[in-house]
Amino acid sequence: MKASAVSALVRLNLRRDRRGALSSLFGIAVGVSSLVFFVALGLGISRVVREKVFPVDTRLVEVVPPQVALGGLLGGTLDQAAVDRLAALPGVDRAHRKMNVRVPAVCRYRGDFFGQQLNMGLEVIAVGVDPSLVQADVQLGKFEDPGAGQPIPAVAATRLIEIYNKTFAPARGLPQLSPAMLVGFSFPVELNRSFVTASAVGPSTPGTMQLVGVSERGLLAGVTIPLEAARRINKDHGADAATFTGVTLETSDPAQVPRVVAAVKEMGFRVDDAERRLSENAGAAVAITTLAMALLSALICLLAALNIAHALSASVRARSRELGVMRAVGASRADVARLVRAEALVLGASGGALGAALAVAAAFAVDLAVARFVPDFPFKPDAFFRVPLWLPLAGVALGALAAVVGAVGPSRRAARLEPARVLAG
């Protein structure tokens, strides 16, 4: 039986039974549209979590000293020798050292702040890192210790800027900041001074920090400065300048991470995976919610398939004589079954296409409405939905599949029809 013949007969029957066809098509469209809508939402939210809220680099392992260190017996001191051993672990490409500025610091800012007069005091938390960790994000000068009396280059965290822009700045009427605006901005610091601790040993030292970039790898609640600068500040103020606060191990491949983590623990160090866990938990929560919605939608598709099965069964019963005539003029059993399946396929694919189109339109409308009417909040994405090309195509395929599965029974019944019986009389 030629494809053109199948097409002609399918069109004829759908034309004659518009109401039944629309009912079947509607069921499939509802199932597919909800599936595409929720999966697109899940993909969009996952992207926000992964890229904005918890931008975890899956190749990195954060090593920190154990909470209780028993000297050098069980490991625990994160000195240069330990860093060398960590860097030599199989699968580790690089080890980026980190050292906190171990003396308190404050910033007292009075003056023009991007067109607005500002009078503010802040406790400054700073961590020194190997330049290689953030070098890619540095946009001004070299990320190295400039020596005493010179402005210390500092990198701010991308997420800190986001939180400032979405919560602090609107609340205080301060200007919105972009990374490009911040690069080159200098602010005074007083080392060995605190607003919150009772006292600091020794005199305070005035200095300046200059923002030279914004990085995902920057310290969230503070600034990131060159390791040697942190080491110098600690040394100058009598604080520990020999051991490190942490080491970021960069693996060659995310698949190496579990092995590296095990080796690190064997050496007596801890792995700070709180952020990674948060990211994974948030991702899992989104995935589970998406899966639940997708299953619900798949259930709707299943019900639609049952509806199609019911409708096609009724149609086959009503057309038994007509199918008998087709057998009499040359249709085989396989031809008749193919005809019923083709009808279902057309209904399913059309319903799937309609559903996918409705879902994409709805997603676009929701994104537009959120962008227009929902106030800004931290990490608010440009779009909550992500619709990769495969998603609507998969929706169409699912609609077609559900319909064809629904047609299995009716097509078999149609093929089993005995023309001699239905044409008698």
Added chain:
Amino acid sequence: MIEASGLSKTFEDGEGKSLAVLSGASLRVARGELVAVMGRSGSGKSTLLHILGGLDTDYAGQVTVAGQRLDGASDEALARFRNTTVGFVFQSFHLVSGLTAAENVALPELFGAHAADAPRRALEALERVGLAAKAQRNPAQLSGGERQRVAIARALFLKPPVLLCDEPTGNLDGATGAEIIELFQRLNREGLTILAVTHEDRVSAAAQRVLRLDQGQLV
């Protein structure tokens, strides 16, 4: 043209008892003959026709039509046979609603690998039965006689050598039935082999030979 021997078929009645409608029936119809098979209602006339037309496969015996052996043939082979070798005319016309007369006539084209000039050939077939003027009408817009003419045109569309008719005038009034019988006679004169099962004397009167089905046997 048609040869059948030892045809037997049984049905189960509502109480599960076997009921033999054909019991070793045999017949032979020569090329170009117009043969009528008569019998009382329920005697197995339609069953015989369905077996000879490859629509019924659940029987015992041997059947050969236009050189093609039907008993034991595959479903695909029987479908090709019905498409090219025999044409059916039913008492109830069995036209497909939603299709025009011409589209109904061309229906066999959809199930075979034929040339793509179906509309022209459908019109030719309708001309042959005197209904070319109503080619674009739907079955609902045609009279009973006209519908039967469309059904005959459909049966003749692919120019089969054999026409099998099941009570072809059963639903027609006297004058219309006579026109159809006249049409059969004309087609038979043109060389078509026709086997008609009927209980109407006017059909048997037009046949060159009349067989009677009685007690499952053709006499």
